[in-house]
Amino acid sequence: MDNHKIEKRIEEHVTGLYEQMQSPALAYHNLAHTKSVVKHSQEIAAYYKISDKELLVLIAAAWFHDTGHLFTEPEKHEAMSCDIMKKFMKDQVEDEKLIEEIEACIMATKFPRNPKYLLQEIICDADTYHFGTKDFKETNKNALEESRFRKGDTDPVNFNKGTIKLLISHSFYTGYCKELLTKRKNKNLRNLEKKVEKKEEGKQADAVTLSDLEKDKSGLMGKGIQTMLRLTSGNHLRLSEMADHKANILISVNSIIISVILSVLLRKLQEETYLIIPTIIFLVVAVATIVISILATRPKISEGSFTMSEVKEKKTNLLFFGNFYKATYEQYNEAMREMMVDTDYLYGSLIKDIYYLGAVLGRKYKLIRLAYNIFMIGIIVSVLAFAIAAFFNDGSAAGTVINGTGSPL
Numbered sequence: 001m002d003n004h005k006i007e008k009r010i011e012e013h014v015t016g017l018y019e020q021m022q023s024p025a026l027a028y029h030n031l032a033h034t035k036s037v038v039k040h041s042q043e044i045a046a047y048y049k050i051s052d053k054e055l056l057v058l059i060a061a062a063w064f065h066d067t068g069h070l071f072t073e074p075e076k077h078e079a080m081s082c083d084i085m086k087k088f089m090k091d092q093v094e095d096e097k098l099i100e101e102i103e104a105c106i107m108a109t110k111f112p113r114n115p116k117y118l119l120q121e122i123i124c125d126a127d128t129y130h131f132g133t134k135d136f137k138e139t140n141k142n143a144l145e146e147s148r149f150r151k152g153d154t155d156p157v158n159f160n161k162g163t164i165k166l167l168i169s170h171s172f173y174t175g176y177c178k179e180l181l182t183k184r185k186n187k188n189l190r191n192l193e194k195k196v197e198k199k200e201e202g203k204q205a206d207a208v209t210l211s212d213l214e215k216d217k218s219g220l221m222g223k224g225i226q227t228m229l230r231l232t233s234g235n236h237l238r239l240s241e242m243a244d245h246k247a248n249i250l251i252s253v254n255s256i257i258i259s260v261i262l263s264v265l266l267r268k269l270q271e272e273t274y275l276i277i278p279t280i281i282f283l284v285v286a287v288a289t290i291v292i293s294i295l296a297t298r299p300k301i302s303e304g305s306f307t308m309s310e311v312k313e314k315k316t317n318l319l320f321f322g323n324f325y326k327a328t329y330e331q332y333n334e335a336m337r338e339m340m341v342d343t344d345y346l347y348g349s350l351i352k353d354i355y356y357l358g359a360v361l362g363r364k365y366k367l368i369r370l371a372y373n374i375f376m377i378g379i380i381v382s383v384l385a386f387a388i389a390a391f392f393n394d395g396s397a398a399g400t401v402i403n404g405t406g407s408p409l
Contacts, residue, residue, distance in 0.1 A: 003056045006092050011038075013088055014063045021070040025149035028142040029069040029077075038062040040126040047176045048118060057098060058119050060085065061105035062126060074150070078110045121173035131170060132181025136188040157199045164192055229350045236357040243364045247293040250371050254286040254293075261286075274393040278385035285378025289371050296367035300360075311335045314342075317349045320356070 018031035041062040045055055068080030082103045089099050101119070108120035115121040130139045140163060147154045167189045172178045261283055269276055304326035310316040316323050318339055324332050339345050 003052050006056060007059050009092060010060055010063050010088070014067060017067055017070060017084075023070070025146060026069055027145040027149065028139065029066045029074075029146065033139075034063060034066055036130070037065065037123070037126045040129040041122055044122045044126060044174055044176055048122070048174075050118070050122075053098070054119055057101045057105060058122060060089065060102045061119075061123050064088075064102070065106045065109050065123065065127065078107055081106050115173055118174075125172050125174050125177040128170060128172075129177070129181065131167060131188065132172070132177070132183075132185035134184070136185075137191075140192070157196055160192055160196050160199075164189065164196065167192070225347070229347075229354065232354050233350070233357065236354060236361060239361055240357070240364065243361065243368055244297050246368050247297045247364075247371070250293040250368075250375060251290050254290045254375070257286045258283065258290075272393075274389045275386070278382055278389050281378070281385050282382040285374060285382060289375040289378070292367055292371040292374065296364045296371065306331075306335065308335065308338075311338050314345045314348060317352045317356075319349050319353045 014034065015031065018034070022030075038059060041058050042055075045058055050058070064081050064085035066077065066081060067084045068077030068082075071084075072080045085102055085106065086099055089102065093099070105120055105123050108115045108124055109127050113124050115124050130136050140160075143163075144154060144156060144159050147159055167185065170185075172181055172185075261279060265275065265279055269279065300322075302322040304322060304324065306316040306318070306323055306327060308331075311318070316335075318324055318332070318335055324335075327335075339349065
């Protein structure tokens with residue numbers, strides 16, 4: 001049996017499988033990783049001077065150990081790799097024991113690992129050889145990319161935490177790898193821990209609470225938050241004043257229109273009956289506009305009371321008068337002091353106040369827009385109605401002549 005030829009056939013077969021079934025999902029468990037395991041298996045085997053038969057077992061296991069990833073999910077890939085190996089090797093050798101030894105070496109790479117003899121120790125160390133080299137950073141990045149393909153949007157920090165746990169629990173089995181790779185592995189571990197710590201510090205800085213901002217020694221961040229809330233609240237109040245002003249304009253204009261109609265035009269309706277319909281349209285439009293404008297500016301008052309349990313549970317907003325106008329000064333003073341010592345409650349109340357100001361503004365502007373639309377369309381319709389009524393009335397009166405005494409001729 002020419003072991004060299006068999007090893008060559010194994011290499012060609014496995015390489016063909018990877019080229020035929022190549023997938024972007026296998027960013028780490030790819031042909032490059034397999035070749036690396038084969039190379040390091042040969043390196044460690046040369047140090048221990050194993051026999052040719054043992055070398056065939058080791059090299060075959062190294063080539064086939066991850067082929068299962070091409071056909072099944074990661075948790076079952078070792079068993080699938082064994083099936084692929086046995087199907088191929090039965091056509092190459094008649095030694096069933098040799099095939100069983102290759103299978104045992106492949107299964108030794110399954111976590112949790114517990115290699116029972118040297119060949120299994122060698123392939124386990126070859127599979128994790130990169131833990132103790134400068135290539136670790138790149139291989140870890142590839143493993144993260146593969147995880148994202150398989151599981152979706154994997155968080156890098158959580159993934160690296162898992163890798164740290166793996167590195168801490170991991171140990172090389174052969175004396176050769178312990179001596180050669182442990183020092184660098186520990187360095188890789190420290191670098192990864194620092195990277196995770198830095199990322200977590202950045203996350204904490206991004207997720208800083210309002211209380212933390214208030215505790216800022218320079219006070220700049222806290223002042224910035226206060227300025228933002230003050231400006232936002234002021235802008236809302238100015239917009240509310242503008243809305244009230246617009247509503248008052250509509251109310252004033254339409255009140256004048258109604259006064260004129262009632263005081264002047266109604267007297268002539270008995271004589272000028274053709275103006276009845278246009279006048280009614282004008283009155284309806286003016287009244288509807290006034291009603292909607294009043295609804296937009298009409299204040300809404302809440303219960304005006306609260307309980308201390310609501311204050312302790314942060315359920316009431318003490319910055320809005322509608323929530324406390326019925327309370328006594330002593331109750332309000334106690335509640336306010338309770339809120340002032342709780343920065344999150346205080347800022348939360350400010351945020352809630354701004355939100356409800358915005359909600360009221362939305363309703364107010366929606367009604368005012370409706371009032372303006374009714375007024376605009378109503379004016380157009382009323383003027384057209386007056387014009388049409390006047391036109392048809394003139395036409396019907398054209399044949400009648402009035403003499404100087406005021407009686408028809």
